[in-house]
Amino acid sequence: MKRKLLGVIDATTYHEDLEDLLTHRSLAALPFAGRYRIIDFVLSNMVNSGIRSVAIFPKMTYRSLMDHLGSGKNWDLNRKRDGLFFFPTPVVDSDINKIGTFENFAANLDFFYRSSQEYSIITNCYTVFNMDFKPLLDWHIHSGCDITEIHHEDGTPMEMYLVKTSLLIKLIETRNETGYTCMRDVVLDPEHQYSICSYVYSGYAVMIDSIQNYFSTSLNLLNSDVWKQLFIKEQPILTKVKDEPPTRYLKGSAVQNAMIANGCLINGTVENSIISRGVKIGKGAVIKNCIIMQKCVIEDNCYLDSVILDKDVKVEAGTNLTGTARDPFVVRKGTKQGALMKS
Template sequence: MNKRLLGVIDATTYSEDLIELTSHRSVAAIPFGGRYRLIDFVLSNMVNSGIQSVAIFPKYQYRSLMDHLGSGKNWDLNRKRDGLFFFPSPILDKPVSGIGSLEHFAANIDFFTRSTQEYAVIANSYTVFNMDFSPLLEWHIQSECDITEVRKNGASLGIYLLKTSLLMELIEGRQDTGYLSMKDVATDINSPYRLCYYNYEDYAVMVNSVQNYYSASMDLLNPDIWSKLFLKERPILTKVKDEPPTRYSKDSIVKNAMIANGADIQGTVENCIIARGVKIAKGAIVRNSIVMQKSQIGENCVLDHVILDKDVKVSNGCTITGTDKAPNILRKGSKQGAWMKS
């Protein structure tokens, strides 16, 4: 087990480009892949890398995130020593300038003071990837780096590794240096620290817009990409819900779709991500769409390039369309009963 690494997840992100999906939840808690939340990927990566102590720093709309994570049991983080820690920001009026807010960390400095791990990995909560952090740590040590930033194709993935003692130095000296986040340190060309870049070559997407969210979701329907994300030896863990298997009627047609447990499929589903407990009535056609938990689609509806948030109800005979660049979004709990086309 890797006991040298401390996990820190920055869940403070607010994105105007995701506002239609975050009016009642944080970016970290956005449903993904029918049964996961975005934070599940980085949190699972940390646990699968042997990290036993993970701190999550949220800021906005984090009730659903807390409900999802609970005690951390589903990630084996409900421990007497170390485990899962939750530190909401006490400062809501100041914007966050980048991943790894040093001001937010400073408000919880006792956590870092008591930590016994020599190194810390700081990551955002909205990157879809499956990464083992152990090789990153070894590369960081061998390269004699002060701070390592993980990149893909030359672009930052918002993941940083450094000694915990250096992190505390940055936190305590933030007023003198002017660094407000790890991003500030990593982008300062005059930084006194040795900054290194670690290239991550496998699949990784930062979900920071509706278009990225939609395209990353559709990527899951590609077997090559799916096989790079969902590995038997490094599973993506999530909150367990006991639900019956999905029911398919004899007239249902399903092609190239991911469908979670508890759904009731009586219509046609093609190229879709369907979450738990979704009901699609007979005669309905749903293509190229994302349907979140417990949404209901009535008879003879046609949905194409649509994102249905949780608990949406679409009445019989509706036609709702969008495009791959601009999918049509129905917000959580909304009811659609009129003809609609975009």
């Protein structure tokens, strides 16, 4: 397996419904579950499946993503041979919602020429799941398929494809003659000349494509049954390691059914919420059904319900912010909410 499968992660997708959270970052770098980024799931799945060469194709606003992944050390991808590769796409006007656009790959075709892996798996960057790709590769080889598309058991295409690297190269090279712009075009063409197979994945999987979807999926992690399907001891979800002190809970604070990362200072009430690293919650503040990202400051006597605070947000004392499960109140990164801005 070590040298058979090449990982290719398309990180170019932009969903307009997530605009408030993507102003300063790519979708792949969207914080999730208090200490992870969305891309950690598919990248960890690849590493846990024995993949040792992973190419990431980001597009614009990828500084946050590169800062998070670095050399790939936390995923054991900082190696002399193979490892982690970044190929920012030069194609500005490419279709932002097509996974594995051949025009993006063509700009770095020499990478595929040099790859020693016989097969390639092409994935999106925004699916929250925990999957072992080894059975998929075995099934693909034994089935004699040219292209295998992964579907969830509910019938939804997961925008992930397994193909021989040599065939991928051919599809990239002949894109102008065939008119195929991405793997999906090949699969949907009724006149294609390839053997197309469907592999059914039956585990937990959610594709993050809207604020409401992001909000509900995040808070669903507070359900232990969901958590256990994603965070499996034998297949850990890896992320950037940050050395921070434990969270401090001051006298009078109260926490119920919440995920709270390291380095926080809690002096209020937190219920059914996810709190990221370094967050400060003041005395008398009440946080319910919220996602609070890194280094936010919530001052005394605030009330927040169904709110998403992006990183480095300050909520001034006495402020009330209220959203709903279908329409959470979103505060963009680095902004300030005052008591006169009640919702």
